[in-house]
Amino acid sequence: MPLDIRVIPCRTDNYAYLLHDPASGETALLDAPEAAPILAxxxxxxxxxxxxxIxxxxxxxxxxVEELRAATxxxxxxxxxxxxxxxxxxxxxxxxDSVEVGGSRGEVIEVPGHTVGHIAFHFPDSRAVFTADSLMALGCGRLFEGTAPMMWESLSRLKELPGDTLVYSGHEYTASNAKFALTIEPDNESLILRSEAIAKARSEDRPTVPALLEDELRTNPFLRADLPEVKTLLDMDGYSDADVFAEIRQRKDDF
Structure with missing residues (x-):
């Protein structure tokens, strides 16, 4: 039985997630930006x-974390x-390693780049991966600690998950990510349509998470650095995938 997953907006643009196993009644939390909305x-x-x-x-x-630990x-x-x-x-x-929430097993995936110790949690039976600030909707985290090759390897690992996996990321950055993505692939029809849907969702104050991985593969420039058509658009034919990713990341940092 898949997990019942609740999206919990926190702070100004963070997300936490409650993962509940209906059969056993067990519940886990994915990240703890602040206690009050989670306790509520x-x-x-x-x-x-x-x-x-975490x-x-x-x-x-x-x-x-500490307030929630004390309360629960x-x-x-x-x-x-x-x-x-x-x-x-x-x-x-x-x-x-694996973690268990009732009868649901999650796999720990190392995804360094944003930080060197960043991990993600993949629950295949629930078609869910919790990526926080590694892979984001139409984006990825800044390279505060890791290198571009390190982050590209992490994202490549996530790219291998089934396309119907839902990506639960850590922030509501999707609208600004969409504007940047269009500077890389302005004629990407899937991206244009997705950007319009994102703008509508945000105008109605609806979260843009989770995102379907297959949609990310079609529209997220950070996952598309290996594609010949993207390299051509950036005038980087013949460059390594990691070099192209680094260029896209630098452009986003300057955006």
Whole structure:
């Protein structure tokens, strides 16, 4: 049975996610930007929080951990590589490890680049991957700690997931990401249509997450750095995929 996943807007543009297994009643949280909206969602649903899964150490993803731990007694799981700068962990994780929410098994995927210890969580039975600030809707995270080749390798790993996977990312940046993406591929019909849909959703104050991976593959310039047509548009024929990704990332940084 797939997980019941709730999108929890936090702060000004963050997202947290509640993952609930209906069969067992077990519930996990994916990232903790702030406690209040998450506690409110738990009260509204009547769910009992058992685990907090952390993707990376940035404050806007962990600031609510201690208040939530105190209120619920939830166990905290995060990357062992970042144990020195995460809240105290009850379990240290590495790529290839698995986590369980009731009967649902999630795979830990290492996705360094935005930070060097960033991890993602893939729950295949729920067609869901929680990518936080690695792969975002029509974007990817800035390279605060990692390198362009490192991030390209991480995104390439995520690209291999089934196309019907839903990507749950960490921020509501999609409208601005769409404007940038159109500077890379202004004639991409799928991107034009998606940009229009995103603008409508935001005008109605609706989240643009999750996003379908197959839509990302058709429209997200950071996932398309390996395509000959994109390299031609950037006048980078013959360059490596990682070099093209680096160029796109630099253009977004300057956008």
């Amino acid at each position: 969602a738990l009260k509204d649903t009547g769910w009992s929080l058992g685990q907090i899964l 993707t990376h150490h940035h404050a806007d993803h962990v600031e609510g 007694g939830a166990r905290v799981l995060g990357a062992g590589e970042d144990v020195h700068r995460l809240p105290p962990l009850d379990r240290e994780l590495a790529g290839g």
